[in-house]
Amino acid sequence: MPPRRLKGNDNAIKMSQKKNIAVLGATGSIGRQGLDIISRNPDKFRATVLSAGRKVDELIALAKEHRPRLAVIADETLYPTLRDALAPLGIETAAGAAALAAAAEADDVDMVLTATVGYSGLEPTVHAIRAGKDIALANKETLVVAGDYVRRLLKDSKSRVFPVDSEHSAIYQCLQGESSASVRRLIITASGGPFRTWESSRIEKATASDALKHPNWSMGAKITIDSATMLNKAFEIIEARHLFDIEPAKIRAVVHPQSIIHSMVEFNDGGIKAQLGVPDMRLPIAYALGEASRIAGASEHLRLEQFANLTFEEPDAKKFPCLTLAHLALEKGGNTACIINGANEIAVDAFLHDLISFGDIYRTITHALEHVDFIATPDYDDYVATNTEARRIAAEYVANTHFI
Ligand code: MG
Numbered sequence: 001m002p003p004r005r006l007k008g009n010d011n012a013i014k015m016s017q018k019k020n021i022a023v024l025g026a027t028g029s030i031g032r033q034g035l036d037i038i039s040r041n042p043d044k045f046r047a048t049v050l051s052a053g054r055k056v057d058e059l060i061a062l063a064k065e066h067r068p069r070l071a072v073i074a075d076e077t078l079y080p081t082l083r084d085a086l087a088p089l090g091i092e093t094a095a096g097a098a099a100l101a102a103a104a105e106a107d108d109v110d111m112v113l114t115a116t117v118g119y120s121g122l123e124p125t126v127h128a129i130r131a132g133k134d135i136a137l138a139n140k141e142t143l144v145v146a147g148d149y150v151r152r153l154l155k156d157s158k159s160r161v162f163p164v165d166s167e168h169s170a171i172y173q174c175l176q177g178e179s180s181a182s183v184r185r186l187i188i189t190a191s192g193g194p195f196r197t198w199e200s201s202r203i204e205k206a207t208a209s210d211a212l213k214h215p216n217w218s219m220g221a222k223i224t225i226d227s228a229t230m231l232n233k234a235f236e237i238i239e240a241r242h243l244f245d246i247e248p249a250k251i252r253a254v255v256h257p258q259s260i261i262h263s264m265v266e267f268n269d270g271g272i273k274a275q276l277g278v279p280d281m282r283l284p285i286a287y288a289l290g291e292a293s294r295i296a297g298a299s300e301h302l303r304l305e306q307f308a309n310l311t312f313e314e315p316d317a318k319k320f321p322c323l324t325l326a327h328l329a330l331e332k333g334g335n336t337a338c339i340i341n342g343a344n345e346i347a348v349d350a351f352l353h354d355l356i357s358f359g360d361i362y363r364t365i366t367h368a369l370e371h372v373d374f375i376a377t378p379d380y381d382d383y384v385a386t387n388t389e390a391r392r393i394a395a396e397y398v399a400n401t402h403f404i
Pocket of ligand 1: 165166167236
């Protein structure tokens with residue numbers, strides 16, 4: 001898929017109408033910041049659908065505030081609570097994965113902000129693409145797990161993808177007005193996470209509370225752990241490969257501890273374009289909701305003089321072996337990234353519950369890679385089966401691991 005560019009004039013015409021947004025994963029960090037952008041720009045946006053996984057009280061509160069047409073809770077056991085709270089307000093309610101998928105393709109939805117975390121984001125995103133909805137893509141697992149499949153779907157759909165992840169938004173911004181033939185490399189910046197300066201032996205034994213202290217970004221627990229292992233960066237490399245249709249060899253990560261440059265594009269004339277800003281997800285969210293147009297006041301303004309030193313270093317793949325999984329997944333292809341993701345979701349959950357050590361996260365993933373069958377050209381059902389099997393094998397491995 002080439003970078004999906006828009007002409008400025010098209011944006012202006014489209015943005016003159018109010019856009020209806022389905023916010024999937026409304027109670028999470030990206031969902032809430034998305035709702036903040038939506039509510040501060042009532043002339044441009046309306047939140048028409050809100051969904052959450054299990055946080056029903058938070059979903060009810062958000063629905064009371066933002067008055068969507070429909071609120072969906074993924075956990076069906078929580079449906080009565082949601083219905084009883086919102087029915088008196090005339091807000092429709094639904095529950096379960098099928099209801100979420102249906103909400104993503106509803107007629108009154110123009111764009112879906114996929115802010116759910118993890119594999120569960122894949123199904124509603126696939127439905128939204130099939131229905132031709134535009135996607136503000138924050139759920140990175142969609143392209144990580146099923147990148148080839150989703151790209152095939154996008155070829156036959158009028159749906160456009162606007163990246164929300166700060167790195168991909170930065171690259172997308174840098175690519176505006178450029179020809180893809182002139183791109184030499186995509187340079188994805190990484191903060192390096194909380195263990196950047198730690199010795200390997202200390203990293204091995206790090207606890208969940210150590211890992212949750214991210215130096216720059218305030219994010220959900222799952223992505224903060226992925227950031228500490230640098231698997232998050234590996235996923236972003238995979239995602240970039242699919243989003244920008246670029247050879248894996250042309251994508252590299254560089255550690256930039258200040259998180260001011262959000263990513264860069266190097267061109268074949270030697271020039272490098274970078275996108276800078278304060279570490280605030282509201283800017284990339286607004287840029288995606290606005291279809292690559294700029295929404296005034298989306299984030300705080302950066303005072304460059306406060307950052308006398310912007311530094312860069314090579315990532316240390318010995319300390320952070322999860323980083324090497326990106327190129328492994330892209331070289332092997334097939335369901336490899338789906339295995340990595342499924343096993344990682346189990347491992348991170350176990351780590352957050354202090355059941356395994358930090359070093360065990362990588363070992364759980366490699367164990368799953370050795371034991372789940374490789375499928376070279378998976379279809380949708382193969383991804384579902386791979387995810388289930390990877391999680392089962394990872395859970396078994398975790399259960400036999402004793403964290404001392
Ligand atoms: Mg990111």
